[in-house]
Amino acid sequence: xxxFKPIGWPSVxxxxxxxxxxxxxGFLRTVFGAEGDxxxxxxxxxxxxxxxILISDGGGVREAMSAFLHVYVENADETYRRAIAAGxxxxxxxxxxxxxxxxxxxxxxxxxxxxxxxxxxN
Numbered sequence: 001x002x003x004f005k006p007i008g009w010p011s012v013x014x015x016x017x018x019x020x021x022x023x024x025x026g027f028l029r030t031v032f033g034a035e036g037d038x039x040x041x042x043x044x045x046x047x048x049x050x051x052x053i054l055i056s057d058g059g060g061v062r063e064a065m066s067a068f069l070h071v072y073v074e075n076a077d078e079t080y081r082r083a084i085a086a087g088x089x090x091x092x093x094x095x096x097x098x099x100x101x102x103x104x105x106x107x108x109x110x111x112x113x114x115x116x117x118x119x120x121x122n
Contacts (some may be wrong), residue, residue, distance in 0.1 A: 013041065015054040018064045018110050025054055027108055031083045032071060066111035077116040080104040083114065096120070 005011065018024050021038050026048055028034035034053075036046040043054035048071060058064065073079045077094045084090060088106035091113065097103050103117040 005016065009052060013052050013054055014067060014069060016065075016067055016110075016112065017056060017058040017062050019057060020110065021055055021057055024108070024110050024112075027086050027088075027110075028053070030086045031079060031088070031114075032073065037087070065091045066113065068113045068115070070115040072117050072119060074118065076104055076116050077104045080106065083108070083116065085106070088114070 001002060016024065021044060025034070025036070025044060025046060028048065032048045034048045038055075039045045040084050043056040046053045046055055051071075053069075068079050071079075080090075080094050082104045086108075088108045091105040091107055092103070094104040094116075095116075096104060100122045101117040101121055102120055103115060105113060105115045107113050
């Protein structure tokens with residue numbers, strides 16, 4: 001069987017383009033405990049839990065664009081507070097959803113929207 005993707009990578013990997021790679025990575029570290037370093041000449045591979053996000057400046061070929069990402073975390077309320085403290089704007093304060101999530105939504109300084117959730121069950 002041939003290997004069509006890097007070992008340990010999911011089939012779908014979000015890729016964010018920004019003019020401030022280091023700033024966005026710093027935000028993700030502060031808010032989500034993300035791991036990974038900024039790289040020059042290649043997309044930065046940032047991990048949040050078992051998920052991977054590629055972040056780059058587009059290399060002059062792609063424009064910065066925003067994304068909407070849903071992230072499961074251990075504590076949605078605490079993560080929401082860290083996001084606000086790190087400069088994000090609140091879109092939705094933490095609230096219980098009828099399908100079992102405790103969820104909040106913020107917009108970061110790069111116009112990305114992060115839906116932050118903790119599954120509590122039905």
